[in-house]
Each structure stands twice: as C-alpha cells, then as structure tokens.
Amino acid sequence: MIKKVLISGNEAAAEAAIRAGCRYYFGYPITPQNQLTEYISWRMREVGGTFIQAESELAAINMVFGASAAGARAMTSSSSPGISLKQEGISYLAGCELPAVIINMNRAGPGLGDVTPSQSDYFQSTRGGGHGDYRTITFGPSSIQELFDLTYLAFDLADKYRNPVLILGDGILAQVMEPVKLKKIKKRLPKKPWALAGCKGRKPNVIKSLFLTPGVLETHNWKLAAKYKKIEEREIRYETSFGADSEFFLVAYGSCARIAMGAVMEGRKEGMKLGLFRPISLWPFPYRDLTKLAEKGKKFLVVEMNLGQMLDDVKIAIGDKAKISFYGRPGGGIPTPKEILKEVKKR
Amino acid sequence: MKKVFGRPKSLTAEKTIYCPGCGHGIAHRLVAEVIDELKIREKTIGIAPVGCAVLAYDYWNFDVTEAAHGRPPAVATGIKRVHPNKIVFTYQGDGDIAAIGTAEIVHAANRGENITVVFINNAVYGMTKGQMAPTTILGQKTTTTRNGRNQQLDGYPIKVCELLSSLEGTTYLERVALDSVSHILKSKQAIKKAFRNQLEKKGFSLVEVLSPCPINWGLSPQESLKWIKEKMTLTFPLGVVKDKT
Numbered sequence: 001m002i003k004k005v006l007i008s009g010n011e012a013a014a015e016a017a018i019r020a021g022c023r024y025y026f027g028y029p030i031t032p033q034n035q036l037t038e039y040i041s042w043r044m045r046e047v048g049g050t051f052i053q054a055e056s057e058l059a060a061i062n063m064v065f066g067a068s069a070a071g072a073r074a075m076t077s078s079s080s081p082g083i084s085l086k087q088e089g090i091s092y093l094a095g096c097e098l099p100a101v102i103i104n105m106n107r108a109g110p111g112l113g114d115v116t117p118s119q120s121d122y123f124q125s126t127r128g129g130g131h132g133d134y135r136t137i138t139f140g141p142s143s144i145q146e147l148f149d150l151t152y153l154a155f156d157l158a159d160k161y162r163n164p165v166l167i168l169g170d171g172i173l174a175q176v177m178e179p180v181k182l183k184k185i186k187k188r189l190p191k192k193p194w195a196l197a198g199c200k201g202r203k204p205n206v207i208k209s210l211f212l213t214p215g216v217l218e219t220h221n222w223k224l225a226a227k228y229k230k231i232e233e234r235e236i237r238y239e240t241s242f243g244a245d246s247e248f249f250l251v252a253y254g255s256c257a258r259i260a261m262g263a264v265m266e267g268r269k270e271g272m273k274l275g276l277f278r279p280i281s282l283w284p285f286p287y288r289d290l291t292k293l294a295e296k297g298k299k300f301l302v303v304e305m306n307l308g309q310m311l312d313d314v315k316i317a318i319g320d321k322a323k324i325s326f327y328g329r330p331g332g333g334i335p336t337p338k339e340i341l342k343e344v345k346k347r
Numbered sequence: 348m349k350k351v352f353g354r355p356k357s358l359t360a361e362k363t364i365y366c367p368g369c370g371h372g373i374a375h376r377l378v379a380e381v382i383d384e385l386k387i388r389e390k391t392i393g394i395a396p397v398g399c400a401v402l403a404y405d406y407w408n409f410d411v412t413e414a415a416h417g418r419p420p421a422v423a424t425g426i427k428r429v430h431p432n433k434i435v436f437t438y439q440g441d442g443d444i445a446a447i448g449t450a451e452i453v454h455a456a457n458r459g460e461n462i463t464v465v466f467i468n469n470a471v472y473g474m475t476k477g478q479m480a481p482t483t484i485l486g487q488k489t490t491t492t493r494n495g496r497n498q499q500l501d502g503y504p505i506k507v508c509e510l511l512s513s514l515e516g517t518t519y520l521e522r523v524a525l526d527s528v529s530h531i532l533k534s535k536q537a538i539k540k541a542f543r544n545q546l547e548k549k550g551f552s553l554v555e556v557l558s559p560c561p562i563n564w565g566l567s568p569q570e571s572l573k574w575i576k577e578k579m580t581l582t583f584p585l586g587v588v589k590d591k592t
C-alpha cells in the first residue's frame with residue numbers, strides 16, 4: 001500500500017521544497033500562506049537548512065537572490081500584496097538568470113483586498129510581473145498532491161533553465177488538507193559552476209543584469225528569448241477530461257478547475273457532453289492544444305475566480321475558430337458547480 | 348629592479364568611470380589592498396550597489412554580484428548563510444544604505460550577520476547627478492535642495508553609525524574619512540579590522556567612509572577635501588562609534 005499523509009497545501013509546498021533539496025527559505029508572514037512559513041521554520045532547521053523570517057518581502061526575495069547566486073536551492077512564499085513587493089527581486093532574478101522558486105497563495109485584490117481565495121494574479125504571474133521583458137515558468141496546481149509534485153519539480157526546472165519558477169495557488173489550495181504521497185529527499189543536486197563561491201582555481205564569477213555597452217543588453221534579451229522559446233517547446237502541461245466525446249469544454253485551472261470538474265460530473269449525469277480542459281502550466285500556456293480542440297468544432301466556457309484573465313490566453317489560442325464564453329467571480333467569490341452548469345445551459 | 352608599488356591582485360586593470368577627485372577609486376583600492384593582505388581574495392564575495400559604484404564588479408578581481416538598490420545587506424545575508432566560511436561584504440553608498448535600503452541594513456545588523464559593510468558617505472546622490480542624499484548636511488546645496496537642505500522641509504542628515512550602534516547585533520562601527528593621507532591610512536586600518544572581524548567570526552562590522560564628490564559638490568578636488576574636514580565632520584564626527592571586539 002502506498003503510504004500517504006494528510007496535509008494542507010501550505011504544508012505540502014513546504015515539505016516538497018525540503019524534499020527537492022531546498023535548504024534556504026526566506027519569508028514574511030501574510031495570510032493565507034502563514035502555515036507554510038510556520039511549517040518550514042522548524043522543518044528547515046530540523047534538516048540543517050536556513051530559515052530566516054525577513055524584515056519584508058523585499059528583503060526575503062533578495063535573500064533568495066543571494067542564496068541562489070551562491071549556488072543553493074532557495075525559495076520564498078507569499079500572497080498577492082507580498083508578491084507585488086517581490087516583483088523587483090523576481091525581475092532581477094530573471095535578468096541575472098538565477099533559479100528560484102516562489103509560491104503565491106493568491107488572495108483577492110486589488111490593494112489590500114481580502115484574504116479570500118482568488119485567481120486575480122494570473123496576469124502578474126504569466127506576463128513577467130516586474131519590469132523588463134521576461135517570463136517566469138508558472139504552474140497552477142489544482143490538488144494538494146499536484147501542488148506537492150509541481151513544487152518538487154519546480155526546483156529542477158529552475159536550475160535547468162536558470163529561471164524563477166512560480167507556483168500560483170490560492171487561499172483554497174493553501175488551507176485545504178488532502179492525502180499526499182510524498183517523494184524522497186533529493187540528495188544529488190546539479191553542479192553550478194557559474195555560482196559565487198570564491199574564485200579559487202578559476203576566474204572570478206560575476207552575476208549581473210546591467211549591460212551598458214550599446215547592443216549588449218539587446219543580445220542578452222535575445223538570449224533570454226531563446227531560452228523562453230525552449231521552455232515553450234518543452235514545458236507545457238495540461239489535462240483534458242472527457243476529451244473524446246465532449247462537445248462543450250470548460251476551461252479552468254487551479255482550485256477553480258476542481259469546481260469546474262464538479263460541474264462536468266453533474267452535467268454528465270444529466271446527459272450533457274461536457275468536458276474540462278485544464279492548463280497546468282499557465283506559462284508556457286497550452287495554446288496549440290486548445291487550438292486543436294477548437295478546430296474540432298467545440299464550444300468553450302472559461303471559468304475563473306477573477307474578471308477574466310486566462311480568458312485572454314484562451315482567446316489567443318482559439319481566436320474566432322470557436323465560440324468562447326466567460327464566467328468569473330472576482331473579489332474572493334467562489335463559483336459553485338451549480339452556477340457553472342447554469343452558465344453552460346445558457347449557451 | 349625591485350618592484351616597490353603595484354596594483355593589488357584584488358583590482359583588475361579596468362579603467363574606472365569615476366570623476367576626477369572622486370573617493371571611490373581610493374576606497375576600492377583600500378578594500379583590494381586589505382583583501383590581498385589578509386590573503387582572502389579567493390574566498391571573498393562582494394556585493395556591488397546601485398549608484399556610482401554599480402560597476403565595481405569590473406574593478407574587483409574576485410567573485411561579485413550586483414544587487415537591487417538598497418538590497419545588498421539582504422543579498423549578503425543569503426550568500427553568507429550559504430557560505431558561512433567565505434568572506435562576504437557589501438559596498439554601499441548613502442542613498443543605498445540610508446534611504447531606500449534602511450530596513451535591510453538595520454535588520455542585517457540586528458541579526459548580527461557576520462558580514463562586512465563598506466559604506467561610502469559623500470552626502471549626495473552621485474550617479475543621478477547631485478540630488479539630496481539622506482546624509483546631505485543641513486544647508487548643503489544639491490539639485491533638489493537649491494537653497495540648501497532645510498531641516499523643516501527636508502529633514503535631518505542620518506547618522507548611520509550612531510543609528511546602528513543601539514542594535515545589539517552590531518559588533519564594530521567606525522567612521523573614517525578620505526580627506527588626507529593620514530586619514531586614508533586610518534581608513535584602511537578600519538576596513539582591515541572590519542574584514543578581520545568577519546574572519547574571526549566576531550559579527551557585523553561597518554565602516555563609514557566620508558568620501559569626496561567634487562563634481563556634485565561644485566568644488567575642486569582640493570576644496571572637497573577641505574570641505575570634508577571643515578564641514579562634513581561636524582555632522583559626522585570621525586572615530587570608533589562602537590567596538591565590542
């Protein structure tokens with residue numbers, strides 16, 4: 001029998017980091033991700049790692065920058081207003097090509113908003129977020145197991161591409177408890193000859209994002225672009241439910257996809273040919289796969305806990321190849337399967 | 348022929364972008380000489396600031412990273428926690444340390460991070476061409492205080508060493524100046540002590556260096572040295588502010 005443990009999303013993300021070989025965590029409390037910081041505070045020290053409760057989100061992300069520059073696996077976590085503060089650091093990480101994992105348990109905004117679950121940070125997460133022309137790999141898990149697995153994977157991808165990876169959760173995923181199958185603790189981590197460790201036996205390493213010589217920054221940006229293209233080719237993840245016979249697809253990610261799946265099951269009981277298309281990687285977004293569905297003459301309803309942000313990506317994928325509708329609940333509103341089904345029936 | 352003077356190994360042959368009479372070149376050299384003398388070049392990691400010294404990584408011949416404006420103490424914390432046996436130092440200006448990065452320096456100091464901070468105080472924003480710094484002295488004219496800094500409108504100059512001295516996490520705080528040969532030699536001794544403290548795991552050390560910025564002060568290099576001695580040191584008195592070693 002596979003042994004599973006019952007843990008919350010916050011704890012699962014923290015434990016996944018530990019097991020992925022992350023030994024440096026820097027954070028600042030903010031609801032609804034406090035249990036992550038609390039859990040990792042003792043767990044990190046138990047495994048001989050470093051936990052610092054930083055003076056601010058700015059400091060925390062810059063400590064991540066330092067630890068990453070020094071060659072270690074490092075992570076921070078926060079929720080929306082705190083993630084906004086981290087954007088400066090995320091931009092520098094992207095510019096300096098430093099790996100890092102950042103967890104956002106999205107709460108409703110704008111401004112201080114509310115601590116209630118939301119998907120209002122989709123644009124910020126998938127379009128770069130900070131200043132400059134860059135992208136961060138972004139995953140939108142929809143179960144605690146998936147949150148664990150993707151956080152575990154995120155460290156490998158961050159190192160592989162030398163790029164920050166974001167996990168976009170929300171207040172539901174953060175707080176809900178589910179049985180999770182844990183993975184083993186990683187012992188062998190990739191070597192990082194570019195990292196700062198003192199220049200003994202080699203030329204000095206320099207980490208920077210400043211390029212003042214004319215043309216050099218453009219070259220650097222093109223180098224980043226080539227990397228992003230590679231990520232778009234290799235790292236797309238999504239899941240289709242009832243893809244074979246469905247005429248009408250809900251498109252949803254994260255917690256919202258779980259609710260949408262409830263609507264699919266209800267609808268199917270009533271004989272509706274309803275399916276679910278669930279992007280798992282939000283950047284890179286599974287455009288091509290959605291386009292293929294659209295070309296088969298399907299209809300689509302995008303469901304989000306916001307005013308329609310992933311909707312833009314669905315429109316990019318589908319264009320006028322199929323009919324796209326939208327149902328969203330902003331400001332911490334959580335759609336119910338019943339509401340979603342009612343929307344489907346209108347179309 | 349016996350070589351009696353040369354470039355420290357910790358400095359590259361790169362020409363600096365600094366203006367005539369600027370103190371950064373001297374301060375860079377002092378840091379480099381100290382690192383050579385302590386034989387720690389191969390295990391030193393520096394953090395370059397945002398400001399005139401933003402290109403310091405081109406001039407130093409050891410591992411260096413950039414940091415966002417004000418954040419070097421947080422970056423240094425991350426690096427030092429990964430490499431507790433390496434030598435980690437930040438090189439920061441007055442805007443970096445006493446304005447945008449006040450929280451980072453206060454909390455790195457308060458945690459007692461075993462790092463070294465070289466703080467260049469020239470009482471003005473140099474790279475952006477002469478605006479008021481948090482350390483601009485009262486009455487000092489800058490491009491954003493054209494009639495001189497007025498405490499009622501612009502607040503008072505911040506004394507970083509004195510501010511940090513109340514924190515139990517700080518080990519060694521000294522203010523020095525680059526206005527004369529004897530003071531430059533004294534500055535080097537202070538910087539050396541700040542690095543040695545780290546080697547001996549004694550904790551957080553900061554050396555504040557009063558440094559000339561003739562271009563933005565509107566003075567000649569020689570007048571600038573005089574201005575440090577006659578004006579700046581009245582607000583920022585030289586000497587050891589705290590020493591727990």
